[in-house]
Amino acid sequence: MDEKRASSCLSLLFAVTVFIHLKSYGAAVQAGDTLSLGSSLAGNQTLISKNGTFEFGFFSPNGGNNWYIGIWYANIAEKTIVWVANRETPARNKPGILKLSRQGKLRLFDAEGASIWSVNKSIKASRAVILDSGNFLMLSNNNKPETEWQSFDNPVDTLLSGMRFGGQQKLVSWKNSLDPALGLFSYHMDPSGAKRLVLTWNNSVQYWKSGTWDGNTFSDIPEILVEGLYNVSVESSSSGLYVSYKLITNINGLSRVFLTKSGDYGNALYDGSKWNMFWSVPRDECAVYGLCGAYGICNSCNNLQFCSCVEGFTPKDNKAWDSKEWWSNGCVHQRPLNCGAKNGSTDGFIDSNAMLPNDYPSSFPAPTKNDCEKACLGNCSCTAYSLNPLSGSCQIWSGHLLNLRSSSPSKVIQMFSFE
Known part of the structure; x- marks a missing residue:
């Protein structure tokens, strides 16, 4: 992927579960690919598909405090999650218990016994199984079992x-x-x-x-x-x-x-x-909308760090930016603007080499740079302006700026505080 981008740039649950929980929720699964009626999955217990490709059980991303039920590749060094059941409702601090009741209902409980995820109440199954394809199925109870629910549909x-x-x-x-x-x-x-x-x-x-x-x-x-x-x-x-x-x-x-x-x-x-x-x-990495968030400048030719902040701004979440994988929180002013201050504003402008997005709310004739600047300073929602000296057109941007791109110096002006 890095070679592709370079080329384009050149060319342009806990491990031990409390006994009362196991007793309350049923017998725990010890091995195999199937969860049967009345059984449960807890702690570090997992289901493994018959050919050993996929594993189903509890995981905690990078050893954090939130726990999820999911599916991953069983026998590779890099734990790669391909499906998550309770992505919006993790079990906190400890794994929970996944239970297939004797009535065929599949539910996930946290360590305190609260229900945090379940399959549709109308679904009843005789067993649940993880397949070699990575699909987790709930199957009906008859001579020719049919799929009642599957992770592939979700x-x-x-x-x-x-x-x-x-x-x-x-x-x-x-x-x-x-x-x-x-x-x-x-x-x-x-x-x-x-x-x-x-x-x-x-x-x-x-x-x-x-x-x-x-x-x-x-x-x-x-x-x-x-x-x-x-x-x-x-x-x-x-x-x-x-x-x-x-x-x-x-x-x-x-x-x-x-x-x-x-x-x-x-x-x-x-x-x-x-x-x-x-x-x-x-x-083109920079074609991803909002990749660098507000006031972030995208440079698709920099494979180590696609995003940087406009001068006078700093990352809103330094940890996320340092991870080099998630910049959408964008940047914030190092010092707040004071537009509209009673004693007069100290806000000013700097030349930026960022290309501003094409969508701007207003454009009007402005004979000079000062005219364009005054128009922006007089509107506290204005965040940037650009003057085309040939046409005498002043373009004004309002609100947080998204989708800024790196370019050669282009007389694009960015508001910031001198305070």
């Missing part, structure tokens, strides 16, 4: 081989590496009905489209067909359009298609020691 941020994705489903990014809660970025079928997929910021702004399905691939993801990695199909149904990815069996290694925490969507292959990005979109 994706988080990852598509696995064999999944059918579309309709009203969405992939939603993790908030950050420590928190699988809903992030800012989502991936879904185009709601207009066009046969394409879109990436969306904050459920409101589409910042990338896959191109239309042409019967073999999506026009803006030609890599899908490279080396025949996947068989891809698109189908229509009464509930909408669906796309299916199926990994070709002669491909060695593991593969996943996923939405990253910073708004990229791509395909990663595991080479036996680490994950490598085979392809990702958008190809």
Whole structure:
């Protein structure tokens, strides 16, 4: 992925569970791939698919205090989560207990016994099982068991081989590496009905489209067909359009298609020691809407740190920025503005080499730079202005500035405080 970006730049639960909980919630699972009626999963107990590829159980991101039920690859060094049940309702401080009741209801309880997640109340199952595909199923109780519920129908941020994705489903990014809660970025079928997929910021702004399905691939993801990695199909149904990815069996290694925490969507292959990005979109990192947050400047040619703050600003969350994976909190003034102060404002301006976004609320004739500057100073919601000396047009930006991009000095002016 780094080589791709460089090229583009050149060219442009606890381990021991309290006995009373086990006694109250049923017998604990010891091994295998199945949760049977009346049994529970607690602490470090897990289910493992028959071929040993996937594991189901409790995890805590990077050893934190929040615990989740999820699915991950069982036998690789880098713990890679592909599904999370309770992404918005973690068990605090200690793992909880996942229970399949004798009535066939699947529920998750925290260490204090409070219910924090469950499958639809109308669903009843005879058992639950983790498959070699990474799909966790609840199966009915009859001679020909049918799927009552499955994790593949409730994706988080990852598509696995064999999944059918579309309709009203969405992939939603993790908030950050420590928190699988809903992030800012989502991936879904185009709601207009066009046969394409879109990436969306904050459920409101589409910042990338896959191109239309042409019967073999999506026009803006030609890599899908490279080396025949996947068989891809698109189908229509009464509930909408669906796309299916199926990994070709002669491909060695593991593969996943996923939405990253910073708004990229791509395909990663595991080479036996680490994950490598085979392809990702958008190809221009700075095309991800709001990647650097308010007053953050994006530079897609800097693979070590895409985002930096406008002069006079500092990261709102230094820890998040230092992690080099999540910049959406953006930047804040090092010193607050005092526009409208009774004794007169000390706010001023600096020249910035940032390219401002194309959307601005107002534009009007201004013979001189001073005229444009005064117009901005007279409006406390104004955050930046730019004067085109050839046309004599003054452009004014209001509110927090998003999607700033690095460029050569361009006489774009940014407000800040001299106070």
